[in-house]
Amino acid sequence: MKKKLQYFVHGVALAATLLLAACGGSSSTTTTTTPTTTPTVSAVTPATSATIGTAVSITVTGANLPLTAVFTLQDGTCNSPTINSATTITQSCTPGGSAGTKTITVLTASGGTVIDASQTITVAAAFVANLPDTGITDQQCYQAGSNTLVSCSSAGAIALNDQQDGMITPGTSGMSYSAVGAYPLTSCVQDNKTGLIWEGKTDDGGLRDKDNTYTNYGDSRTGDASAYVTAVNATSLCGYTDWRLPTADELQMIVDYSIAYPGPTINSTWFPNTVGNAYWSASPYAGASSSAWGVNFGYGNVGFDYRNDSYYVRLVRAGQ
Known part of the structure; x- marks a missing residue:
């Protein structure tokens, strides 16, 4: 009687094991690991056409970028992204400070951790327009009592006005x-x-x-x-x-x-x-x-x- 009972218990255990396997289960614990992907940055455009004080659209390209990723511009200000995907971030930025090479820092999110800080853009100084000269030469000054043009260094010309065009920046050097x-x-x-x-x-x-x-x-x-x-x-x-x-x-x-x-x-x-x-x-x-x-x-x-x-x-x- 004792041996029959042992056979019965063993049979029940075997049946339970087979049933668990048929249902896709396991008699042992299995750990599943999800592979991780590292975000990377490969390029930034434009690289050379930014100007101090002028807004420019900057695009960072890469792989596996978080959808919350943003970037900052050294000495500049940037708006929120207009494009934000796993491969592209586009923002409008206004360079500040002085001309030179500026670092683009890519972050996981605003205030987040740094993904990349190896990319740069070249920023040029803002163009300052100047008033061109008249072209009048140093031999085209007036003197008192005459419409004849004389040397701007002559006593008559200086006596009339010592700030005539030909005395300041003579010729076309200012053009x-x-x-x-x-x-x-x-x-x-x-x-x-x-x-x-x-x-x-x-x-x-x-x-x-x-x-x-x-x-x-x-x-x-x-x-x-x-x-x-x-x-x-x-x-x-x-x-x-x-x-x-x-x-x-x-x-x-x-x-x-x-x-x-x-x-x-x-x-x-x-x-x-x-x-x-x-x-x-x-x-x-x-x-x-x-x-x-x-x-x-x-x-x-x-x-x-x-x-x-x-x-x-x-x-x-x-x-x-």
């Missing part, structure tokens, strides 16, 4: 221009003093030919300067589509007053194909809506005229 990338000067040229980029003129009978003239109604009618602006922007001149008619003040900034009539009163090396005559500006004449200001590159003077008159046009856009 500076440069090419825009690989574009020819007949396409565009940059004023290094003001940062403005000017349209160049061609001599080929085409859209931007030097001899073309326009009215200045501003309503996009055929033959108007406003229609010309639209046409030039449609060509993406020098890669830009924000060309516009300059103000009278802007246009006068490229006048070289050392050049006498009939001109053209401009640096013809940098501004080839310039006609010594009137060019329209976007500045309205306050005395009458039917008139606008222009600059005459034959004399270098600024004057106003009726908008229905046809004059030359040179477009401009903001540069630096």
Whole structure:
């Protein structure tokens, strides 16, 4: 009887073991380990086009980034991410401090732990526009009782006024221009003093030919300067589509007053194909809506005229 009972207990235990196995269980404890992934950062863009005081969109790319991840910019301020995924973080940041190399620090979250601090961007100093010189040389000063120009170091010139243009920064040393990338000067040229980029003129009978003239109604009618602006922007001149008619003040900034009539009163090396005559500006004449200001590159003077008159046009856009 005792042996039969032992057989019975053993059989029950065996049956229980088999039942547990059939149900996917186990008679022993099993520990499951979830593999961990380490977040990494591989690149940051842009690397070189940031400027002090100007907001720029910065993108950090990597792998396994937390969806809460953010980054900070050394000496700068950054907004919350506009894109935040396991591979990309994009934020708008405004560089501060001085120019140089700045560190991008990627964090698990705002105020979290550092994921990476090896990426950098190069930040340039903010462009400061300057008023260009008039071009008057040290031999073009006035003296009392005469309209004849004399040496600015002469006693007569100093006696009249010791702060004449030719005494301060004589000549064109206060004027500076440069090419825009690989574009020819007949396409565009940059004023290094003001940062403005000017349209160049061609001599080929085409859209931007030097001899073309326009009215200045501003309503996009055929033959108007406003229609010309639209046409030039449609060509993406020098890669830009924000060309516009300059103000009278802007246009006068490229006048070289050392050049006498009939001109053209401009640096013809940098501004080839310039006609010594009137060019329209976007500045309205306050005395009458039917008139606008222009600059005459034959004399270098600024004057106003009726908008229905046809004059030359040179477009401009903001540069630096």
